[in-house]
Amino acid sequence: MKRLKVLGMTLAATMLLAAQAVSAAPVTITYWQYFYQSKVDLMNDLIKQFEAKNPGIKVDQVTFPYESYNQKVAASIPAGEGPDVINLYSGWLPMYVKAEYIQPLPKSSFGASDMKANFYSFVSPAVNFGGKLYSAPTAVRTLALIWNKKLFKEAGLDPEKPPRTLDELADYARKLSKYDAQGNLIQAGLTMQPNGQGHNWIRDVLFRQFGAAPYDATGRKVTYATPQGIAAMQWYMDRIVKDKVGYPNFMTDDVTAFKAQKAAMTIDGSFRVATLKAMKDLDWGIAELPTHNGIKSNFASFWTNSIVSGVKGKQLDASVKFLQFLTSPEVMEQWLAKVGELPANPKIAAAHKDDPIINVFMKGLDYAHVTAFVDEAGQRNLFVDMIDEINLKGAKVEDVLKRTAVAEQKIFDDFWK
Amino acid sequence: MTLAKKKAMTAYVFLAFPLVFFVGVRFGPMLYAMIRSLTDWSLLRKTNQFIGFDNFKAVLTDPVFLKSLGNTLRYAIVGAPIVIALSLGIALLLNRIIHARGLFRLIYILPYITPMVAVSWVWRWMYQTPPMGILNAMFSALGLPAVEFLISPDQALYSILAVNIWVELGYCTTVFLAGIQTIPMDCVEAAKIDGASERQIFVRIILPLLMPITLFLMIMQGIQFLRIFTPIYNMSSQAMGGPLDSTKSAALYIYQMAFTKFEMGRASAASLVLFAIIMVVTLLQLRIFDKKANNQE
Amino acid sequence: MTVDKRIGLGIAYAILSLLSVVMIFPFLWMLLSSFKDATQIFQPGLFPSDPTFENYIAILFSGNSRFPRWFLNSAIVATCTTASVLFFDSLLGYTLAKFEFPGKKIIFLLVISTLMIPTEMLVIPWYAMSRAMKWGNTYWGIMFPGMISAFGVFLMRQFMTSIPNDLIDAARIDGMGELRIFMKIVLPLVSPALATLAIFNFIGNWNAFLWPLIIASKPRMFTLPVGLANFSGEAGSDWHLIMTGATVAMVPLIILFLIFQKQIVRGIAMTGLKG
Incomplete structure (x- = not known):
């Protein structure tokens, strides 16, 4: 009898210990982002900081190449093999929400008022679907004009005075372009790379500056096929066809051309800052995008963090904590320092307004627009093909722009039906 | 148990795993693709349903797919005969020379054994427009105008095709050379004594004897070119098969449909269409060559 | 030799040499480019003005380079x-060549007919299968479609037929087990064919692209070709590194090729002759 009692007590004690062990066992959550060296390195640091603060939680970072990221996500989440927290491009959100890959953020931690108070104003509408918030970014990105000071000097231009208007931009680009004896472009005055940031520049900057809103207020109707839209597109194509200051895939792509000092000016995003800073021989300047008709415009986008559908219980609690950490001021500061992207919280960004580079992007954010892509790759490709058809096949701007508008409208209609 | 029965038993034991493999990894999946091509299977949806032949209707009316089919046929119809003709010529030349035959042959095989991805990037690098590509730098030094190569919708397909020909050339040359060397020399000598010209010997003796090899190579190369994927993926901007879909092959279309658009059912249907085309082209070639071979006899 | 013949020979050498240049030049250009740094790569001229090994160091020895891992994966x-x-x-080839059993012909035809099924069609079901089995980003996932090659079966069967039956029967009478007969008697007899098959398969799998591209999405599970294809991305195209990577990816094959050139040439010739 006594033996039995001892046995029983031991058993009970063991069970108790086991139960404790279970509850103390760390929760492991998985975080996915695409592979970009500076982001991956920083994230490894951030995870260490987070784990030190939250001893019960472990975070695994998994990365995929940019090209196959969407593919991997689409394949894994429905199969239940996906991550808990995922980093997404803002333009992909509608698709992810519609496919039910991600779940709404808990109101207690990410309320609508928090969102308004702590993030740039364009963030909230871009992550709001049916009144629910699905995502929160660490950083935001926007476009700027970047130029090569050495090439400016060579062309007899003041390296500290970038073009301020589109007319000046066109004029500078002509002066900065160089050709060989056969007339081949060997130095681009301005990069013309629609499959890079070029399509965003056309969509949310040029169209608006020429007086055409690209989409209506709902974001579901294409509205750029107007005389103003055609004028904007004509301006872009004139740089390629008439002035020959650059063309798509010159030197493989815009980034390669600019890094190789074979392109004098480029339109690129804040995320490029870290790459350019690492180039020792490159003397570059950065300025707000040129205006036109007195209109300033810019394109904003962001990589944002969401919690995957089906994550619940302790995983969910841990994921929410991690998301709060990722959107905290301290992380935003580190992100700015290491990656170069602007803090998503305007108050934190404001503290850095004396930094000339950050200042340019901050100003851009004030008048930036966010395009609600439903099929970012498909919509980008429409613009790439449009420009190729005009440039390579000699198609008329008006015809192709109208056709593109119809095709893009079809993408919207198919998505929202 | 009789010896014959025992041997049969052994055979079945030896065959067991390989048969499971062929059923599980070849026939099973093929059947699966056929069935799934009749559904609206997508990775973006949790459920899918039977939709009959809608996928076939959709791909066969998709201008991009039709364009990719046209491109695929162009790759094969232009590419395979060029490879065969060139390699036959080279093999005949190699057979003539006395020195350095082995060295030449080694040099010609080199592209065939190196990774297609690597050589695609090397060629993409060489094909760049000024001021970057070495080919255009050479043209420019000779005072010739620049060639657009990969950025031109009219030239890109042929630029990529040239790389594929460059890769396959060594393989076909080696096969032909081995074939030529099996031709009995006394036959050729006898013809010479009878006063046959080089041309007659070539047309009447060598060519007919090489017919089976030519047929084999034609079919294999035909299939190879119909399935072209890797050089296009690696040589077009962002692996899109551009500019303006001018280089996109059926295989790349299938890949994009399945793995960037996640429409697996539709991609399966497209892959069946490609399969059918490969079958038809192969059978057609067999037919034509059969007739020719019969006429020769 | 007549003058005519000599001229003909001269022309043959000239054409063949010219072609050799076309075949070799891309490799030469790749190699030369791999010794140029990020600045030199865009300068005109064939030879690097200031040859450097820094690309090789960056690719092979820098801490965050994934190239060594891709190399290992491919190997x-x-x-x-x-x-x-x-x-x-060889087991299948042996069985189909040396055993009599019901269904032999059908099985052989079935195996050979799989050669007609294009990979493009199979990758979709393979992908679905790998998802269900959780084989994504594993070595097995990359390898399983290629564990047996129908072409090799065909090749080995041809070779096995030429083995004298007496040898095998004698071993049976000596009481040797069937598997031992296969391993100890049959395999050594076809070792030249095995060498050819081995080299071909190695090259084929080292160079394989479509399936590894689909199944390996984590950079640490990339094979060399998939890694190379992903070299150029959002941060532009680092051509000096791409050329270096391409060179490194080719080196093992060129070494293999130089060692086994006889087998490779024979193997290629065989595919044509026996086909």
Whole structure:
């Protein structure tokens, strides 16, 4: 009898210990982002900081190449093999929400008022679907004009005075372009790379500056096929066809051309800052995008963090904590320092307004627009093909722009039906 | 148990795993693709349903797919005969020379054994427009105008095709050379004594004897070119098969449909269409060559 | 030799040499480019003005380079599939050549007919299968479609037919087990064919692209070709590194090729003759 009692007590004690062990066992959550060296390195640091603060939680970072990221996500989440927290491009959100890959953020931690108070104003509408918030970014990105000071000097231009208007931009680009004896472009005055940031520049900057809103207020109707839209597109194509200051895939792509000092000016995003800073021989300047008709415009986008559908219980609690950490001021500061992207919280960004580079992007954010892509790759490709058809096949701007508008409208209609 | 029965038993034991493999990894999946091509299977949806032949209707009316089919046929119809003709010529030349035959042959095989991805990037690098590509730098030094190569919708397909020909050339040359060397020399000598010209010997003796090899190579190369994927993926901007879909092959279309658009059912249907085309082209070639071979006899 | 013949020979050498230049030049250009740094790569001229090994150091020895891992992955995949193909293909070839059993013809036809099924069609079901089995980003996932090659079966069967039956029967009478007969008597007899098959398979798997591209999405599970294809991305195209990577990816094959050139040439010739 006594033996039995001892046995029983031991058993009970063991069970108790086991139960404790279970509850103390760390929760492991998985975080996915695409592979970009500076982001991956920083994230490894951030995870260490987070784990030190939250001893019960472990975070695994998994990365995929940019090209196959969407593919991997689409394949894994429905199969239940996906991550808990995922980093997404803002333009992909509608698709992810519609496919039910991600779940709404808990109101207690990410309320609508928090969102308004702590993030740039364009963030909230871009992550709001049916009144629910699905995502929160660490950083935001926007476009700027970047130029090569050495090439400016060579062309007899003041390296500290970038073009301020589109007319000046066109004029500078002509002066900065160089050709060989056969007339081949060997130095681009301005990069013309629609499959890079070029399509965003056309969509949310040029169209608006020429007086055409690209989409209506709902974001579901294409509205750029107007005389103003055609004028904007004509301006872009004139740089390629008439002035020959650059063309798509010159030197493989815009980034390669600019890094190789074979392109004098480029339109690129804040995320490029870290790459350019690492180039020792490159003397570059950065300025707000040129205006036109007195209109300033810019394109904003962001990589944002969401919690995957089906994550619940302790995983969910841990994921929410991690998301709060990722959107905290301290992380935003580190992100700015290491990656170069602007803090998503305007108050934190404001503290850095004396930094000339950050200042340019901050100003851009004030008048930036966010395009609600439903099929970012498909919509980008429409613009790439449009420009190729005009440039390579000699198609008329008006015809192709109208056709593109119809095709893009079809993408919207198919998505929202 | 009789010896014959025992041997049969052994055979079945030896065959067991390989048969499971062929059923599980070849026939099973093929059947699966056929069935799934009749559904609206997508990775973006949790459920899918039977939709009959809608996928076939959709791909066969998709201008991009039709364009990719046209491109695929162009790759094969232009590419395979060029490879065969060139390699036959080279093999005949190699057979003539006395020195350095082995060295030449080694040099010609080199592209065939190196990774297609690597050589695609090397060629993409060489094909760049000024001021970057070495080919255009050479043209420019000779005072010739620049060639657009990969950025031109009219030239890109042929630029990529040239790389594929460059890769396959060594393989076909080696096969032909081995074939030529099996031709009995006394036959050729006898013809010479009878006063046959080089041309007659070539047309009447060598060519007919090489017919089976030519047929084999034609079919294999035909299939190879119909399935072209890797050089296009690696040589077009962002692996899109551009500019303006001018280089996109059926295989790349299938890949994009399945793995960037996640429409697996539709991609399966497209892959069946490609399969059918490969079958038809192969059978057609067999037919034509059969007739020719019969006429020769 | 007549003058005519000599001229003909001269022309033949000239054409062949010219072609050799076309065949070799891309490799030469790749190699030369790999010794140029990020600035030199865009300068005109064939030869690097200031040759550097820094690209090789960056690719092979820098801490965050994934290239060594891709190299290892390719080596593992190519070696394991080749070992499997050698064993199963020769076993299958042997069985189909030397055994009589009901259904033999059908089985042979079935195996050979799989050669007609294009990979493009199979990758979709393979992908679905790998998802269900959770084989994504594993070596097995990359390798399983290539564990047996129908072409190798065909090749080995041809060779096995030429083995005298007496040898095998004698071993049976000596009481040797069937598997031992296969391993100890049959395999050594076809070792030249095995060498050819091995090299071909190794090269094929080292160079394979479509399936590894689909199944390996984590950079640490990339094979060399998939890694190379992903070299150029959002941060532009680092051509000096791409050329260096391409060079490194080719080196093992060129070494293999130089060692086994006889087998490779014979193997290629055989595919044509026996086909």
